[in-house]
Amino acid sequence: MNDLNVINNCHNPGHISPYPVSLTKGSGIYVEDSNQKRYLDFTSGIAVLNFGHCHPRLVQALTDQAHKIAIVSRLFHNEPLTELLAKICQMTQMDQAIPMNSGAEANETAIKVIRKWAYQIKNIPLGHAEIITCQQSFHGRTITTSSMPNANAHTNPFGPMTTGFKPIPFNNIGALQRAITANTAAFIVEPIQGEAGVIAPDKHYLQACAKLCHDNNVKLIFDEIQTGIGRCGSVVAAEHAGITPDGITLGKALGGGLLPISMFLAKKELTQVLQPGDHGSTFGGNPLAAAVALEALNTLQDESLCQNAKTMGEYFMQQLQQLKLPTVTQVRGKGLLIGIQLESESEKMAKKLIAAGLLCVNTKNNTIRFLPPLIVTKDQIDEAIAIIHHVFNS
Numbered sequence: 001m002n003d004l005n006v007i008n009n010c011h012n013p014g015h016i017s018p019y020p021v022s023l024t025k026g027s028g029i030y031v032e033d034s035n036q037k038r039y040l041d042f043t044s045g046i047a048v049l050n051f052g053h054c055h056p057r058l059v060q061a062l063t064d065q066a067h068k069i070a071i072v073s074r075l076f077h078n079e080p081l082t083e084l085l086a087k088i089c090q091m092t093q094m095d096q097a098i099p100m101n102s103g104a105e106a107n108e109t110a111i112k113v114i115r116k117w118a119y120q121i122k123n124i125p126l127g128h129a130e131i132i133t134c135q136q137s138f139h140g141r142t143i144t145t146s147s148m149p150n151a152n153a154h155t156n157p158f159g160p161m162t163t164g165f166k167p168i169p170f171n172n173i174g175a176l177q178r179a180i181t182a183n184t185a186a187f188i189v190e191p192i193q194g195e196a197g198v199i200a201p202d203k204h205y206l207q208a209c210a211k212l213c214h215d216n217n218v219k220l221i222f223d224e225i226q227t228g229i230g231r232c233g234s235v236v237a238a239e240h241a242g243i244t245p246d247g248i249t250l251g252k253a254l255g256g257g258l259l260p261i262s263m264f265l266a267k268k269e270l271t272q273v274l275q276p277g278d279h280g281s282t283f284g285g286n287p288l289a290a291a292v293a294l295e296a297l298n299t300l301q302d303e304s305l306c307q308n309a310k311t312m313g314e315y316f317m318q319q320l321q322q323l324k325l326p327t328v329t330q331v332r333g334k335g336l337l338i339g340i341q342l343e344s345e346s347e348k349m350a351k352k353l354i355a356a357g358l359l360c361v362n363t364k365n366n367t368i369r370f371l372p373p374l375i376v377t378k379d380q381i382d383e384a385i386a387i388i389h390h391v392f393n394s
């Protein structure tokens with residue numbers, strides 16, 4: 001399978017266009033391809049590998065649990081899940097959590113709970129609940145989650161889309177105020193827009209959103225699938241913004257970079273509406289994924305990775321700014337979610353960086369995104385900076 005033409009052309013439809021290398025090994029922040037070429041991985045599998053590749057402690061937790069019991073279904077309790085739910089709720093100041101598998105599913109779960117709350121508690125007429133979302137946001141690839149930023153069936157080739165969403169401009173408190181009606185159930189927002197190109201809102205935007213939602217009995221939900229689990233320098237970005245939303249979705253790095261697990265966490269006021277049969281997931285909350293997620297959260301704390309994300313993120317941003325890279329108009333981000341804005345041709349530059357040994361993600365709006373694992377050291381950032389300097393100046 002070393003022939004990349006075969007890998008690329010045979011059975012993959014056109015929905016992906018991978019860079020033409022095949023990665024075979026990973027350890028910490030390094031990966032190796034099938035030609036034994038080594039790279040610094042500053043993609044983290046797109047915000048999944050916060051603990052680096054194959055963290056020994058997490059691999060241990062995975063294999064230990066795999067030898068004990070991996071699947072029980074939700075027909076029965078399982079200890080790793082009980083412990084995980086207690087720990088994650090405590091760490092995020094939420095009351096209850098519903099485990100799922102992918103980020104999109106966690107958001108779908110949030111939507112179901114919000115809508116039921118809207119009808120049963122807020123007394124919105126059945127079928128009329130509205131959820132405000134943001135344009136350019138990213139919440140997943142299912143029909144419903146891809147309807148959230150763009151519910152317009154006339155422009156979306158996957159329509160008919162799911163209705164009930166009202167996308168507004170991000171970072172615009174007036175737009176939120178104008179969009180709220182008596183039928184508004186919730187506002188779902190990424191505290192920092194990741195896929196849109198690492199767009200952080202103004203300092204007091206999220207706090208203003210929280211106040212406006214609170215005053216109008218509108219639930220505020222943060223999609224922290226990308227920003228959570230230490231990525232932005234705190235367990236969740238909400239913590240940094242100084243607010244506690246009514247609900248949070250998590251995914252990606254929650255599985256320790258080893259397997260998929262996601263969650264919708266919320267205050268009891270929301271989750272109280274659920275009854276047996278309302279929701280579920282065959283694999284959601286399985287003991288194998290729960291054991292790894294629990295160990296991931298313990299590792300996040302034991303290795304002070306939130307603090308490391310904060311200090312290394314500041315260092316990385318400062319170094320990037322000092323480089324004064326040609327064609328780069330802005331360096332922005334929070335913690336280790338960092339974007340550099342180019343005038344043009346970001347995809348070409350991203351490919352050059354990868355060829356030079358630094359994995360990075362080309363994102364919307366000519367932005368190159370860097371998401372190193374949170375275990376990254378100063379020396380490794382210096383190594384990346386040297387590559388970036390070289391590539392932009394050659």
Ligand SMILES: *Cc1c(COP(=O)(O)O)cnc(C)c1O
Nearest residue numbers: 102103104138139140223225226
């Ligand atoms: C990646 C991502 C999702 C979707 O997660 P999947 O596991 O791919 O379904 C949702 N929201 C945000 C903010 C993301 O970054």
